[in-house]
Amino acid sequence: xxxxxxxxxxxxxxxxxxxxxxxxxxxxTVGEIAKPxxxxxxxxxxxxxxxxxxxxxxxxxxxxxxxxxxxxxRLTEAQAWIDExxxxxxxxxDRLEALLEAQRKDDNEKETP
Amino acid sequence: xxxxxxxxxxxxxxxxxxxxxxxxxxxxTVGEIAKPxxxxxxxxxxxxxxxxxxxxxxxxxxxxxxxxxxxxxRLTEAQAWIDExxxxxxxxxDRLEALLEAQRKDDNEKETP
DNA sequence: GCCTCATTTAACCTTCATGTTAAACAACGC
DNA sequence: GCGTTGTTTAACATGAAGGTTAAATGAGGC
Numbered sequence: 516x517x518x519x520x521x522x523x524x525x526x527x528x529x530x531x532x533x534x535x536x537x538x539x540x541x542x543x544t545v546g547e548i549a550k551p552x553x554x555x556x557x558x559x560x561x562x563x564x565x566x567x568x569x570x571x572x573x574x575x576x577x578x579x580x581x582x583x584x585x586x587x588x589r590l591t592e593a594q595a596w597i598d599e600x601x602x603x604x605x606x607x608x609d610r611l612e613a614l615l616e617a618q619r620k621d622d623n624e625k626e627t628p
Numbered sequence: 629x630x631x632x633x634x635x636x637x638x639x640x641x642x643x644x645x646x647x648x649x650x651x652x653x654x655x656x657t658v659g660e661i662a663k664p665x666x667x668x669x670x671x672x673x674x675x676x677x678x679x680x681x682x683x684x685x686x687x688x689x690x691x692x693x694x695x696x697x698x699x700x701x702r703l704t705e706a707q708a709w710i711d712e713x714x715x716x717x718x719x720x721x722d723r724l725e726a727l728l729e730a731q732r733k734d735d736n737e738k739e740t741p
Numbered sequence: 742g743c744c745t746c747a748t749t750t751a752a753c754c755t756t757c758a759t760g761t762t763a764a765a766c767a768a769c770g771c
Numbered sequence: 772g773c774g775t776t777g778t779t780t781a782a783c784a785t786g787a788a789g790g791t792t793a794a795a796t797g798a799g800g801c
Contacts, residue, residue, distance in 0.1 A: 517642065519639075519642075519645065520640060520641070520642055520645075523636050523637075523639040523640040523645075524636075524640040524758095526632075526636040526640075527633060527636040527637040527639075527640050528633070528758090528759085529630065529632075529633055530759095532632065532633075532636075532709075535713055536713065536716070538717075539712075539713045539714075539716035539717045540716055544777085544778095545777070545778060545779095546776095546777065546778085549778095554759090554760070554761095555760075555761065555762080556777085556778070556779085557760085557761075557762085557778090557779075557780080557781095558759070558760055558761080559778095560778065560779055560780085561758090561759075561760090561779095562759090563778095564779090565758095576767095576768095578768075578769080579767070579768040579769060579776075579777060579778090580768095580777065580778085581777080581778065581779090585713075585717050587714065587717060590710050590713060590714060591714070593710060594707055594710045594711070594714075596645075597703050597706060597707045597710075598707070600648055600649065600652045600698075600703060601652075601700065601703060601704070601707075603649070603652035603653055604652045604653075604698060604700065637788095641788090641789085643789095657747085657748095658747070658748060658749095659746095659747065659748085662748095667789090667790070667791095668790075668791065668792080669747085669748070669749085670748085670749070670750080670751095670790085670791075670792085671789070671790060671791080672748095673748065673749055673750085674749090674788095674789075674790090675789090676748095677749090678788095689797090689798085691798075691799075692746070692747060692748090692797075692798045692799060693747065693748085693798095694747080694748065694749095
C-alpha cells in the first residue's frame with residue numbers, strides 16, 4: 516500500500532481527523548485524546564495505530580502514559596498531490612505524462628509482488 | 629456523511645486518484661478513462677459514481693458518450709483542511725520554540741546576574 | 742423498428758474496516 | 772507483592788468497499 520493511499524484512508528475517518536486536529540494543537544496522551552469521544556478505548560487505540568502506521572503521528576512512552584504527537588511529512592505529501600492536480604488543471608499538462616507513467620509503474624509493482 | 633469524509637474516502641483509492649489525475653488534464657469519456665486499467669467496465673463505472681457523489685467530478689451526456697470532468701471545490705476544501713492542520717501544528721511548534729527560548733533566557737539571567 | 746456501441750444496474754462474492762467486550766500487559770504507589 | 776490506572780491485544784460481529792459476470796438501458800445509424 517503506497518503512502519498516499521494510506522494517508523487518504525487514514526484521513527477518511529472523522530474520528531481520526533478529529534484526533535489529528537487535537538494533536539495539531541500539541542501532543543497528548545491516549546487518555547486525553549479519547550476523552551471527547553463516545554467510542555471505547557480499544558477503538559481509539561486502533562485509530563491511533565492506523566495513524567501511526569500511516570506515519571501521521573508518533574507515540575512515545577512517558578511515565579505510564581503513551582504520548583502522541585503529529586508528524587508533518589505525510590500531510591505535506593498529501594497536500595502536494597492535491598496541489599499537483601490543481602496545478603495540472605489550471606496551468607498545463609507538461610508533467611501529467613510523467614505522473615501517469617509513475618502510476619503505471621506503481622500498478623505494475625502492485626500486480627507482481 | 630460529511631464532505632471531507634467523502635472526499636478523503638474517494639481519494640483513498642489509487643484507481644480513483646489515477647482517474648482524477650487523468651481528468652486534471654481535461655475531460656474524457658468513460659471509455660477513455662477506462663482504457664489504462666485492467667479492471668472491468670462496471671468497476672470503472674462504480675468508481676466514477678463514487679467520484680461523482682463526492683462532487684469530485686461531473687458527468688454530462690455528449691452524443692452517445694458520457695463525458696467526465698473534474699470539479700475543483702472539494703479538492704480545494706480538502707486542501708484547506710490539511711492546511712489548517714499544518715498551521716495549527718506550526719503555531720504549536722512556534723509556541724514551544726518561544727517557551728524554550730524564554731527558558732533559555734531565564735537560565736542565562738540566573739547564571740549571569 | 743432494429744442493430745450496435747457505450748455505459749450502467751443487478752446479483753453476487755470476498756476482503757477489510759470499525760466497533761464491541763473480555764483479558765492481557767506495563768508502570769507506578771503503597 | 773498487589774491493587775490501580777492507562778493502554779493494548781484477542782476474538783468476534785457486522786456492514787461497507789471493490790471486484791466479477793450477466794443483463795438492462797440509452798443514443799445513434801441504417
